[in-house]
Amino acid sequence: MKISNALVTIILAAVFITSSCRKDLATDPNPQQNAQILNSEIKDGKKTITLGFGDNLAKGAGTQDDAAVYNHPDWVNRNFSSESDFLALSWTFQGVPGTGRQFFRFNGLSTIPAGTTIVSATLTLTGVTTSVAAPQGNSYYPGSPYNSSGTNPAWIKRVTGSWTASTITWNNQPSTTTTNQVAVPASTSQWNYSVTLNVTSLVQDLINSGQNNGFIMQLQTEAYYRSLIFTGPRNANIAGRPKLVITYEI
Numbered sequence: 001m002k003i004s005n006a007l008v009t010i011i012l013a014a015v016f017i018t019s020s021c022r023k024d025l026a027t028d029p030n031p032q033q034n035a036q037i038l039n040s041e042i043k044d045g046k047k048t049i050t051l052g053f054g055d056n057l058a059k060g061a062g063t064q065d066d067a068a069v070y071n072h073p074d075w076v077n078r079n080f081s082s083e084s085d086f087l088a089l090s091w092t093f094q095g096v097p098g099t100g101r102q103f104f105r106f107n108g109l110s111t112i113p114a115g116t117t118i119v120s121a122t123l124t125l126t127g128v129t130t131s132v133a134a135p136q137g138n139s140y141y142p143g144s145p146y147n148s149s150g151t152n153p154a155w156i157k158r159v160t161g162s163w164t165a166s167t168i169t170w171n172n173q174p175s176t177t178t179t180n181q182v183a184v185p186a187s188t189s190q191w192n193y194s195v196t197l198n199v200t201s202l203v204q205d206l207i208n209s210g211q212n213n214g215f216i217m218q219l220q221t222e223a224y225y226r227s228l229i230f231t232g233p234r235n236a237n238i239a240g241r242p243k244l245v246i247t248y249e250i
Contacts (some may be wrong), residue, residue, distance in 0.1 A: 019054045046119055048247040051108040053233030063167040065214065066090070066104040066233050067171050072098030076170040083097070085133045086125065088154045088184075088219045089227035102234075103159065103168060105214025106244050114210040119247040121203040123156065125230040126250035127192040138175045138187035139227045147177060151186040152219060152226040158202055159213040176216050182207055182218065187228055196229070203246060 044093040053064045067081035072093055091100040112118075131137060139146040158181075161174025168174075180201040187193040206212060219226055231240035 002031075005241045015056075034223075042250065045250060046247050047250045048245065049108065049111075051106040051244045052244070053104075053241045053243075055108075064107055066103060066234060067163075067165045067168045068100050068102050068170060069170040070098050070100045071170045072096060079167060079169055081165045081168070082234070084231055084232045084236075085128065086217070086232035086235075087131075087133050087134055087227065088217045089134060089139075089229070090219060090224040091136075091227060092224055097224055099219070101173070101216055101218040103161055103163060103165075103173070103214060104242065105159075105165075105212060107212065109206060109244075110212045112207055112246070112248060114207060116207055117249040118200055118204040118207060119249060121200045121244065121246045123182075123197045123199045123242045124245075125195050125197070126193045126237070127189075128229055128231050128235070128237075128240075128244075129191050131229050134227045134229045136225075136227060137190040138193050138229060139225055140187050141189045141193075144190065146225040149225040150221060150223070152228045153181040153186045154184040154219050154228050155215050156182040156184060156197060156199060156202065157216050158205055158209075158214055158220070160209075160211075162211075162213055171230070174213065177205075181218070184228065199244075203244075207248075214242050 003094065012154065041048045054067065056144045067079060067082065068083055068087070070076070070078070073096065075098065087100060088102055090097065094097070122220055136146070139149065157176045157178060159174050159176050163174045182197050182199050182202055184195055184197065202215070231237050231241070233241050235241060
């Protein structure tokens, strides 16, 4: 059977389109450096996206930023952007008090246009089984030797000033706001304490502002001995890394 030149051209074009446009079939060597949403669903005029830290297994979107800052005299100008834990604490280090706060930013939020109505937003923080940065674990739970120091609830606040993960320190940390801050309840166990928080209003404020400066987690009472710790963005437990699920109108 003789095939015309026109038919051959059509067949070749179809092969080219199939092989060149199916980017989902390719292996991305660095998925967190892309801005696209890696996990999303559209239903009834609403879109739900899942933003995580780390790699494709965390179902993230875009690059993510996080860093801790400490007011320990020796660390006020030191950057802590490579820690595996996600924590807020006030403790003593070789007898010297120091308070730690956690800054974090889901850059995938920048894909949501300003003025969008946020239907719901939940932040999940997963507990740990051990910690190098805070070997005492959570300070408050039945039978804890630190209960006399008080409970350890924290705040999730919106950050209103700009910052860079690789350069942020206690002395140059950005401004934050208490508007629509969300409480992280005091821990109930030394390890494996997880929370899922309703941060809808907080995310709505961020979207309305048109500036994604992320969030901060800090103790409600920054006085030792208090510590609250979760799985961090570089923890080997990929599924336990911080996760933000957002549903918004489209």
